[in-house]
Amino acid sequence: MSSSTAVPAPPPPLPQPADERRKRRTALIGGSLGNLVEWYDWFVYASFAIYFADSFFPGDNPTTQLMNTAGIFAVGFLMRPVGGWVLGRAADRHGRKSALTLTVTMMSVAALLIAVAPTYGQAGYFGALVLLLARLLQGMSIGGEYAASATYLTEASARNRRGLGSSFQYVSMTCGQLLGLGILITMQHTLTTAQLESWGWRIPFVLGALFAVVVFWIRRRLQETDAFTEQAAEGADAGDDSTRGTLKVLWQHRRQAGLVMALTLGGTVAYYTYTTYLTKYLVGSAGMAKTTATLVSFTALTLFAVLQPFAGMLSDRIGRRPLLITFAVGCTVGTYPIMTALGSASSYWSALGLSLLALVIVTGYTSINAAVKAELFPTRVRALGVALPYAIANALFGGTAEYVALWFKSGGHEKLFFWYVSGCALVSLVTYVLMPDTRDTALSRAEAEADARPDTGASPAPAVEAAHRHAPVPPGRPLP
Numbered sequence: 001m002s003s004s005t006a007v008p009a010p011p012p013p014l015p016q017p018a019d020e021r022r023k024r025r026t027a028l029i030g031g032s033l034g035n036l037v038e039w040y041d042w043f044v045y046a047s048f049a050i051y052f053a054d055s056f057f058p059g060d061n062p063t064t065q066l067m068n069t070a071g072i073f074a075v076g077f078l079m080r081p082v083g084g085w086v087l088g089r090a091a092d093r094h095g096r097k098s099a100l101t102l103t104v105t106m107m108s109v110a111a112l113l114i115a116v117a118p119t120y121g122q123a124g125y126f127g128a129l130v131l132l133l134a135r136l137l138q139g140m141s142i143g144g145e146y147a148a149s150a151t152y153l154t155e156a157s158a159r160n161r162r163g164l165g166s167s168f169q170y171v172s173m174t175c176g177q178l179l180g181l182g183i184l185i186t187m188q189h190t191l192t193t194a195q196l197e198s199w200g201w202r203i204p205f206v207l208g209a210l211f212a213v214v215v216f217w218i219r220r221r222l223q224e225t226d227a228f229t230e231q232a233a234e235g236a237d238a239g240d241d242s243t244r245g246t247l248k249v250l251w252q253h254r255r256q257a258g259l260v261m262a263l264t265l266g267g268t269v270a271y272y273t274y275t276t277y278l279t280k281y282l283v284g285s286a287g288m289a290k291t292t293a294t295l296v297s298f299t300a301l302t303l304f305a306v307l308q309p310f311a312g313m314l315s316d317r318i319g320r321r322p323l324l325i326t327f328a329v330g331c332t333v334g335t336y337p338i339m340t341a342l343g344s345a346s347s348y349w350s351a352l353g354l355s356l357l358a359l360v361i362v363t364g365y366t367s368i369n370a371a372v373k374a375e376l377f378p379t380r381v382r383a384l385g386v387a388l389p390y391a392i393a394n395a396l397f398g399g400t401a402e403y404v405a406l407w408f409k410s411g412g413h414e415k416l417f418f419w420y421v422s423g424c425a426l427v428s429l430v431t432y433v434l435m436p437d438t439r440d441t442a443l444s445r446a447e448a449e450a451d452a453r454p455d456t457g458a459s460p461a462p463a464v465e466a467a468h469r470h471a472p473v474p475p476g477r478p479l480p
Helices: 016-058 064-096 094-118 124-154 158-192 193-198 200-220 226-238 247-252 252-272 279-286 290-318 321-343 348-366 368-377 379-398 401-410 415-434 445-452 459-470
Strands: none
Touching: 016 094, 016 124, 016 158, 016 193, 016 200, 064 094, 064 124, 064 379, 094 124, 094 321, 124 158, 124 226, 124 368, 124 379, 158 200, 158 290, 158 368, 193 200, 200 247, 200 415, 226 379, 247 252, 247 379, 252 321, 252 368, 252 401, 252 415, 279 290, 279 321, 279 401, 290 321, 290 348, 321 348, 321 415, 368 379, 368 445, 401 415
């Protein structure tokens, strides 16, 4: 081709048949609703702990009781890498649909265990043991859910809409928090404190178990993704079916696993800072009333959920890296002034405006991180590749963000936490600048062969060879 000849643009995607669009909508609903229920059950424990703490741990010190329940809450974070490994492996070996069904089953059992757990007065510390077992199941479930839903939503979406499809992971995740918060607010206005502490706290866990049963039925009706079906068939024909989803194969892609940890670092710290820690910060540092701070958080999270699909669609048009870089620059430069201003916010509107500014910045990460991670790995290890490094980074940095913030505060150096968040974002910024854009990655042989057609201007051999290996074919330059 001469230098004066323009490279032809890829042809626009063909219209999808009605049954194909229906299948993708069902996949989106099944993946998203299950994620919503998972995160509802995950967060409702922390929301209602103040009401059931003294039911399991005797004593006259409420702080000690809450610390005991918080310790059991923390165990869930420690189990997330285990769940990511076990269920990520299951998703790569037995299918995304199978793993999605298993995670929601585990969460349903965990919620039911908490709902029926006997109190200290009924069975001594056996009730606390049941609580611990339930939290272990929740941690494993949520560790596997992230990878299974991220992989499924990405693979089940049309190639030119992967950013949009995967954005619903954080839509559903945030809606799960909002659902739990809404139920808490409703019960606070309909039941007395004594009723909540006696039996009312069990209601949200019963609801969580019932929600999970409904989602189980929906997920059983899902179809497996084409990428996994294709890989499973080729693996069986080649006789290497047993290598799927193993740590040995993941080690061959350790560079991508390192990328997942590095790109997760800044995003998970920022997310937990501006969501779970925000209400406590407004109350403890800004001196805002609890009801006002809760309303700020509820409104900001609602608008945050609405933003996700729009950012996902934008990434489908301009690529993933521009949004990731915008997030990292905004978080690195903006965290200190935003958090400082929030610390002196005196009204609902000023706090809401600053919170929304922060969450708009964070949207550059949350809306597309699932797609980016899934697009980094080949099909045979995609779920495990997303699950394990993400769960480790999340447990080390996301789960500890609130503790680190309170540690700095207790030492009289609260503003050092702002620099900590900025530093984490800076590490991710370097990663985003060096990594390739993954938007145009072929996730299956069919997509790679479409790239290889003469009318796309692509070279057939490399694309087909890459598809046969199930390796992603990112258009950007590789890391040095």
